[in-house]
Every structure is written in structure tokens, then in C-alpha cells.
Amino acid sequence: MSPIVYYILHLGALFVLTGYTFYAFAAPPETRKRVMMITGIASLLAAVGGFGLQAKMNYGFPVWMIVKIVCWLGLSALAGMAYRKRDKAGLLMTITIVLLLVALVMVYHTRLSA
Ligand code: HEM
Numbered sequence: 001m002s003p004i005v006y007y008i009l010h011l012g013a014l015f016v017l018t019g020y021t022f023y024a025f026a027a028p029p030e031t032r033k034r035v036m037m038i039t040g041i042a043s044l045l046a047a048v049g050g051f052g053l054q055a056k057m058n059y060g061f062p063v064w065m066i067v068k069i070v071c072w073l074g075l076s077a078l079a080g081m082a083y084r085k086r087d088k089a090g091l092l093m094t095i096t097i098v099l100l101l102v103a104l105v106m107v108y109h110t111r112l113s114a
Contacts, residue, residue, distance in 0.1 A: 003056045010049025017042035017075060021096055024082035025089045032083045043076040064106040071103040 020039045027035060050068070059065060078096050085092065 001052065003053060006049045006052035006056060008049075009045055010053060013042045013045035013049060017046055018096075018100060021075065021079045021082065022093065024079040025093055029083065035079055039076070039079040043072070047072060062110075064110045068103050068106050071099040071106075074099045
């Protein structure tokens, strides 16, 4: 498959994952099942796109890739936590933003300083 497909899959799924994760912090409890399903699928597709790009570009496992995988694991867990720990919403939203920014720095710092 073309890298373009993996790029669109990777970023498209990450947009959906990010949007629904923030929605989870304010959504009513009855939406939990549907939001967990959507974020679960988005998380999986983001990883398929990311690992597809990694394979296409023969990157192996440099440190920046491992950091991104850790960010992805954290992001994937946050929607569930958002429903369970409403009292910690402020902290969890800050963690979400930090994980997204760290993943972005990993891609663009690596690419632009190469
Ligand atoms: C399983 C975890 C992840 C893997 C294996 C992965 C892998 C990759 C790879 C290999 C690339 C291509 C880099 C290049 O073009 O040189 C990429 C691009 C990118 N990734 Fe990830 N990534 C992961 C998670 C994330 C997360 C959590 C974010 C959240 C911000 C993210 C944001 C991006 C962005 C913005 C790009 C650049 C797209 C572009 O410039 O067109 N990735 N990723």
C-alpha cells in the first residue's frame, strides 16, 4: 500500500482519537460504550498507519519511535480514565495535551534536524 494511505490513516485516526478523548471528559455516562468503541478503533487504525509508515520507510525502532509508541499507549488509555475519574479531568486533559505534543516533537524534531 502507498505511504499516502498510511499517512492519512495515521493522522485521520489520531484526529478522531483526540476529539473523542476530549469529548469523553464531558460526555454523559451513557455514551461510554460508544465512545470506548470509537476510540478503540481509532487507536488501532492510528497504530496500523504508524507501523505501516515505519515499515515503508525502514525506520526500525529508533528512540523517537519508542517514545511515540509510549505516547500512543497513554492516549489510548485516556478516554476510559476520563469516564472513571471525572474529578481528575483537569489533570488528565493536561496529560492528553502533553502526550500529543511530545509525539509531535518526536516526528518533526527528528525530521527537521536530520
Ligand atoms: C504506535 C505509535 C506510533 C507510531 C508507530 C508512529 C509512527 C510514525 C511514522 C513512522 C511516521 C512517519 C515519519 C516520517 O514521515 O518521517 C509518523 C508520522 C507522524 N505521526 Fe506518528 N506514530 C505513532 C503515534 C503517533 C502519535 C500518538 C501522534 C500524535 C501526535 C503521531 C503524530 C504523527 C504526525 C503528526 C506525523 C507526521 C505526518 C506528516 O508529516 O505528514 N504519531 N508516525
